Amino acid sequence: MTESQNLEPFVQQVRRDILRQVHAVNSGHPGGSLGCTEFFSVLFKEVMQYDINFKPDGENEDIFFLSNGHISPVYYSVLARCGFFDVKELNTFRKINSRLQGHPTTHEGLPGIRIASGSLGQGMSVSIGAAQTKKLNDDEHLVYSLHGDGELQEGQNWEAIMYAGSKGIDNLIATIDHNGQQIDGATKEVMPLNNIKDKFTAFDWQVIEVNDGNDLDQVRNGLRKARQLTGKGKPTVMILNTVMGNGVDYMMHTHEWHGKAPDDELLEKGLAQNPETLGDY
Amino acid sequence: MTIKKINKQMNTFTNTGNIDTRSGFGAGLSELGDKNKNVVALCADLTGSLKMNDFKKKFPERFYQVGIAEANMMGIAAGMTIGGKIPFTGTFANFSTGRVYDQIRQSIAYSGKNVKLCASHAGLTLGEDGATHQILEDIGMMKMLPGMTVINPCDYNQTKAATQAIADHEGPVYLRFGRPKVPNFTAEDQKFEIGKAQILQEGNDVSIFAIGHLVWEALEAAKALQEKGIQAEVINLATIKPLDEKAVIDSAKKTNAVVTAEEHNYYGGLGESVARTLAQHHPTRQEFVATQDTFGESGKPHELLDKYGLNADAIVVKAEKLLG
Numbered sequence: 001m002t003e004s005q006n007l008e009p010f011v012q013q014v015r016r017d018i019l020r021q022v023h024a025v026n027s028g029h030p031g032g033s034l035g036c037t038e039f040f041s042v043l044f045k046e047v048m049q050y051d052i053n054f055k056p057d058g059e060n061e062d063i064f065f066l067s068n069g070h071i072s073p074v075y076y077s078v079l080a081r082c083g084f085f086d087v088k089e090l091n092t093f094r095k096i097n098s099r100l101q102g103h104p105t106t107h108e109g110l111p112g113i114r115i116a117s118g119s120l121g122q123g124m125s126v127s128i129g130a131a132q133t134k135k136l137n138d139d140e141h142l143v144y145s146l147h148g149d150g151e152l153q154e155g156q157n158w159e160a161i162m163y164a165g166s167k168g169i170d171n172l173i174a175t176i177d178h179n180g181q182q183i184d185g186a187t188k189e190v191m192p193l194n195n196i197k198d199k200f201t202a203f204d205w206q207v208i209e210v211n212d213g214n215d216l217d218q219v220r221n222g223l224r225k226a227r228q229l230t231g232k233g234k235p236t237v238m239i240l241n242t243v244m245g246n247g248v249d250y251m252m253h254t255h256e257w258h259g260k261a262p263d264d265e266l267l268e269k270g271l272a273q274n275p276e277t278l279g280d281y
Numbered sequence: 282m283t284i285k286k287i288n289k290q291m292n293t294f295t296n297t298g299n300i301d302t303r304s305g306f307g308a309g310l311s312e313l314g315d316k317n318k319n320v321v322a323l324c325a326d327l328t329g330s331l332k333m334n335d336f337k338k339k340f341p342e343r344f345y346q347v348g349i350a351e352a353n354m355m356g357i358a359a360g361m362t363i364g365g366k367i368p369f370t371g372t373f374a375n376f377s378t379g380r381v382y383d384q385i386r387q388s389i390a391y392s393g394k395n396v397k398l399c400a401s402h403a404g405l406t407l408g409e410d411g412a413t414h415q416i417l418e419d420i421g422m423m424k425m426l427p428g429m430t431v432i433n434p435c436d437y438n439q440t441k442a443a444t445q446a447i448a449d450h451e452g453p454v455y456l457r458f459g460r461p462k463v464p465n466f467t468a469e470d471q472k473f474e475i476g477k478a479q480i481l482q483e484g485n486d487v488s489i490f491a492i493g494h495l496v497w498e499a500l501e502a503a504k505a506l507q508e509k510g511i512q513a514e515v516i517n518l519a520t521i522k523p524l525d526e527k528a529v530i531d532s533a534k535k536t537n538a539v540v541t542a543e544e545h546n547y548y549g550g551l552g553e554s555v556a557r558t559l560a561q562h563h564p565t566r567q568e569f570v571a572t573q574d575t576f577g578e579s580g581k582p583h584e585l586l587d588k589y590g591l592n593a594d595a596i597v598v599k600a601e602k603l604l605g
Contacts, residue, residue: 056363057363057364057365058363058364059364059365063363065360105391105392106391106392106393107391107392107393114363115359115360115363115388115392115394116387116388116391116392117387118387119383119386119387122352122356122383122384122387122388123356124356125352125353125354125355125356125357125359125360125384125388126356126357126359126360126388127360128353128356128357128360129356129357129358129359129360129361129362129363129368130360130361130363130364131360132345132357132360132361133360133361133362133363133364133365133366134364136321136342136343136364136366137364137365139364155352156352156353156356156384159347159348159350159352159353160350160353160356160357162348162350163347163348163350163353163357
């Protein structure tokens with residue numbers, strides 16, 4: 001991990017990028033993206049060790065997989081703002097002939113992406129595979145992954161969670177974006193997840209909880225603790241309690257903005273709450 | 282060992298002994314483990330059935346038992362390619378395709394991952410387990426995925442050679458083979474060329490394009506046809522995708538009569554690939570030896586092939602229908 005820095009301006013600019021991307025094409029997923037902005041910012045700006053000259057094989061560097069691919073706006077913004085590609089390319093989000101597909105893909109060769117995701121529940125298995133290959137290659141870098149809480153309803157996750165616990169995949173840090181919302185409403189109403197911590201513990205994972213996943217220091221501390229737990233024979237999961245739509249008041253505490261873009265008026269309102277810091281694309 | 286007596290105008294194919302194609306896969310994988318240190322194997326609780334025990338014994342650090350969890354196996358395989366490994370997944374054809382279609386589609390095919398999907402017990406000849414396990418749709422599903430190579434070799438020797446060849450091919454591959462002991466008649470030291478048809482018998486009257494267990498049946502059919510004065514051309518199209526279109530077109534131009542033979546549904550199988558090719562380049566009358574949009578059932582492999590019309594006799598009947 002590098003030194004903590006003032007990430008507020010970065011976070012604020014990423015929020016603007018998210019809103020502007022989805023507004024421009026009147027589609028995409030702002031809610032979950034905003035909820036994970038602090039996590040992405042800390043992970044890519046302070047925690048992960050990676051080569052900015054993107055190599056798909058990811059050897060001798062930390063690698064990250066986004067399993068809940070619909071929150072591509074935050075992923076694209078952070079990748080661009082970290083230098084993987086020109087921020088101007090955010091203009092092409094979800095448009096024809098773009099590398100910034102609705103859901104992330106390797107197919108168009110966008111730097112930073114190592115697997116397609118969007119059809120939910122597949123990223124945990126992929127992350128485990130990549131972690132195993134790092135072990136075979138004597139590569140001591142880590143694999144990070146992010147999953148939605150609703151996404152845990154997909155059965156493949158539990159095959160993967162069982163496997164990682166049983167096989168002691170201890171170079172993997174999976175994070176669960178626990179915002180309690182999914183398309184049809186609150187997860188506790190659609191399909192209750194109940195005690196996620198107990199579930200992972202039962203599968204022999206080490207569990208860290210971050211009470212406020214939208215607080216930069218708490219995210220930092222969570223990831224620091226998670227790193228300390230690696231290499232001890234068990235996989236690690238960080239349950240990140242977030243607020244969907246964080247930082248844009250009318251999008252917070254509701255599932256309504258899971259997959260809906262703001263109109264012109266609401267865009268301006270959201271942008272006013274997050275003034276420009278690093279320069280709009 | 283059975284030595285087949287054949288007409289002197291015909292090519293000689295000797296069955297060096299009945300053996301299962303899955304054993305060809307196991308032997309090929311084991312040799313591959315020595316040659317290529319990046320090869321890793323994953324299995325979903327069917328190590329013995331897939332004949333992966335030898336690889337597991339020789340390379341325990343490169344063998345991954347995932348339990349009865351095929352979706353996870355496909356995802357892990359996709360992830361393991363990141364960092365240069367070449368994963369070979371092993372389970373029955375049914376669980377290698379239909380059960381995990383979306384995992385293959387997104388994490389492997391669309392993501393362009395170098396995973397080798399190795400599928401045993403394909404088709405009716407799985408036998409007594411019945412229709413739940415007898416997939417007859419897998420070739421169709423796999424060939425529709427952009428970038429997927431689809432191979433169904435004909436015997437032990439060819440399956441062994443194909444297993445080794447696919448490791449050198451960059452990109453996802455579906456390798457289909459079977460459970461029963463069948464004639465082993467192709468060359469022991471062959472090199473498998475992906476996308477290259479194998480002309481086993483030349484003839485001018487009818488083209489028989491076959492894959493998998495039906496290739497031997499096609500040779501038997503050619504002998505029976507020869508006795509009736511019909512010169513059949515027999516071509517092994519082991520690679521269904523990419524299809525050797527030139528071989529198909531050249532043969533059809535010569536014979537103007539085509540029979541395709543496969544242990545698969547006629548929807549989505551080899552027959553449709555051949556028909557599409559010929560419709561575009563040389564429209565030709567064609568008959569299909571394949572299952573007729575049906576599920577299978579329990580029975581002995583040869584009983585099932587007889588009942589569902591997937592044997593030499595059926596090929597002869599279709600050829601005569603075209604020429605009649």
